[in-house]
Amino acid sequence: MNSLxxxxxxxxxxxxxxxxxIYLPAIINGLSITMKHFFKKxxxxxxxxxxxxxxxNFRGLHSLKRDENGAERCTACGLCALSCPAEAITMTxxxxxxxxxxxxxxxxxASVYEIxxxxxxxxxxxxxxxxxxxxxxxxxxxxxxxxxxxxxFGKDKLTEPVIK
Amino acid sequence: xxxxxxxxxxxLISAILGISLVIAMYTTLAERKFAGxxxxxxxxxxxxxxxxLQPLADGVKLFTKEEIIPTxxxxxxxxxxxxxxxxxxxxTTAVIPWGQDLFLFGRQVSLQVADINVGVLYVFGVVSLGxxxxxxxxxxxxxxxxxxxxxxxxxxNISYEIAMGLxxxxxxxxxxxxxxxxxxxxxxxxxxxxxxxxxxxxIFMICSFxxxxxxxxxxxxxxxxxxxxxxTEYSSMKLGFYLFAEYINMFVSSAIMASLYFGGYNYPFMHxxxxxxxxxxxxxxxxxxxxxxxxxxxxxxxxxxPRFRYDQLMKLGWKVLIPLxxxxxxxxxxxxxxxxx
Numbered sequence: 001m002n003s004l005x006x007x008x009x010x011x012x013x014x015x016x017x018x019x020x021x022i023y024l025p026a027i028i029n030g031l032s033i034t035m036k037h038f039f040k041k042x043x044x045x046x047x048x049x050x051x052x053x054x055x056x057n058f059r060g061l062h063s064l065k066r067d068e069n070g071a072e073r074c075t076a077c078g079l080c081a082l083s084c085p086a087e088a089i090t091m092t093x094x095x096x097x098x099x100x101x102x103x104x105x106x107x108x109x110a111s112v113y114e115i116x117x118x119x120x121x122x123x124x125x126x127x128x129x130x131x132x133x134x135x136x137x138x139x140x141x142x143x144x145x146x147x148x149x150x151x152x153f154g155k156d157k158l159t160e161p162v163i164k
Numbered sequence: 165x166x167x168x169x170x171x172x173x174x175x176l177i178s179a180i181l182g183i184s185l186v187i188a189m190y191t192t193l194a195e196r197k198f199a200g201x202x203x204x205x206x207x208x209x210x211x212x213x214x215x216x217l218q219p220l221a222d223g224v225k226l227f228t229k230e231e232i233i234p235t236x237x238x239x240x241x242x243x244x245x246x247x248x249x250x251x252x253x254x255x256t257t258a259v260i261p262w263g264q265d266l267f268l269f270g271r272q273v274s275l276q277v278a279d280i281n282v283g284v285l286y287v288f289g290v291v292s293l294g295x296x297x298x299x300x301x302x303x304x305x306x307x308x309x310x311x312x313x314x315x316x317x318x319x320x321n322i323s324y325e326i327a328m329g330l331x332x333x334x335x336x337x338x339x340x341x342x343x344x345x346x347x348x349x350x351x352x353x354x355x356x357x358x359x360x361x362x363x364x365x366x367i368f369m370i371c372s373f374x375x376x377x378x379x380x381x382x383x384x385x386x387x388x389x390x391x392x393x394x395x396t397e398y399s400s401m402k403l404g405f406y407l408f409a410e411y412i413n414m415f416v417s418s419a420i421m422a423s424l425y426f427g428g429y430n431y432p433f434m435h436x437x438x439x440x441x442x443x444x445x446x447x448x449x450x451x452x453x454x455x456x457x458x459x460x461x462x463x464x465x466x467x468x469x470p471r472f473r474y475d476q477l478m479k480l481g482w483k484v485l486i487p488l489x490x491x492x493x494x495x496x497x498x499x500x501x502x503x504x505x
Contacts, residue, residue, distance in 0.1 A: 027468070027469060038198070043205075
């Protein structure tokens with residue numbers, strides 16, 4: 001029967017001849033292969049100094065976005081927390097006081113917004129769930145830390161800096 | 165015996181010990197660096213420029229690690245094992261001729277600690293002592309993996325010592341002496357023994373790979389089968405001693421291969437240099453170049469050839485190398501008879 005892919009290899013277990021049995025030619029061949037690699041270009045990327053470019057849809061650390069006037073977009077609806085499969089997001093809602101219009105876009109805002117980066121699986125569901133386009137996973141790789149508290153990111157770390 | 169002689173020997177001994185330790189230290193770095201190069205990586209590069217301080221960092225780490233002696237281990241033997249390994253690794257350097265005589269302060273200074281007339285035999289004796297370090301350590305650990313490694317190591321060393329000795333006999337038939345200095349002197353210029361004894365050298369080299377427990381013969385510390393082999397139970401600097409002894413052994417066996425087969429401190433056109441001191445120093449440099457090339461070869465082979473299976477190792481030792489070595493003796497004898505050497 002003809003093979004469908006033509007990639008079939010028929011194995012024959014034939015007796016090795018003398019040159020194959022003394023191994024030395026094979027070893028010398030192997031040594032020359034490794035020597036070729038010795039002078040090849042290294043594929044290493046020196047990570048902290050040098051970074052690989054991320055793909056378009058890379059999901060890194062979250063950032064809470066601001067609108068064109070620099071006001072926070074988040075309205076503390078809680079859809080992100082609801083959609084989160086790892087239950088990493090918690091928030092406390094608060095009402096906007098008069099005179100705070102330049103800080104918060106809607107009448108309701110998140111006074112506390114925390115993401116536990118140890119729980120987060122960077123699935124991007126929060127980004128998809130957000131009706132206000134307030135959260136995006138467009139940041140860097142999550143940093144390492146020594147204590148667990150370092151991994152609970154509050155608004156101080158998440159909110160985008162104001163563009164002057 | 166005058167004071168100057170003692171001072172001269174003391175300086176020589178400390179210099180040789182220091183050099184062999186430093187070379188062993190940097191061989192660990194070279195091994196990791198070259199391993200990286202062979203695998204398209206860069207190797208350690210964080211400690212100091214190009215990772216040059218890495219051996220120091222490793223040393224500090226090993227010294228400051230917790231020292232664990234298992235409850236069921238025999239404490240005395242447990243400590244004796246690595247010490248013996250290190251000791252036997254270091255004392256072989258005593259008979260290696262590092263260069264021709266220097267003429268300093270009106271004295272003729274020999275660059276060899278002891279020119280004993282049984283140099284080759286001394287090397288063999290010490291090398292076969294080396295297996296005791298592994299055996300005692302493996303036995304004292306009271307651990308079945310360590311014990312298995314010790315048994316393997318002992319049988320491996322014994323098997324390969326025979327072939328090694330036989331390959332040397334062919335060389336000794338040619339040189340007619342056991343003194344390493346005289347063997348080196350006979351190879352002046354490019355009259356190296358490798359051109360007369362290629363098969364003997366091949367056997368000797370394979371056996372020294374086995375004696376130093378280097379890949380492809382690193383069965384005693386075969387981590388896929390025996391956890392860590394004879395140093396499974398060792399920690400801190402005692403582990404460091406075992407690992408370090410391996411690198412010193414590598415250095416020493418490179419030196420012996422270089423002096424027996426590759427002309428030692430001899431280099432082409434050496435008789436053209438009139439100043440004996442300059443000639444001797446270039447000779448030392450040539451010798452160390454040869455040693456470093458051999459060390460590089462050790463590393464190169466380690467990252468190329470996979471480890472032998474145990475039965476293959478024994479088969480190679482007893483059924484291939486020993487008959488080959490005997491054939492080599494016969495060939496050498498015939499050659500001496502016909503060409504008269």
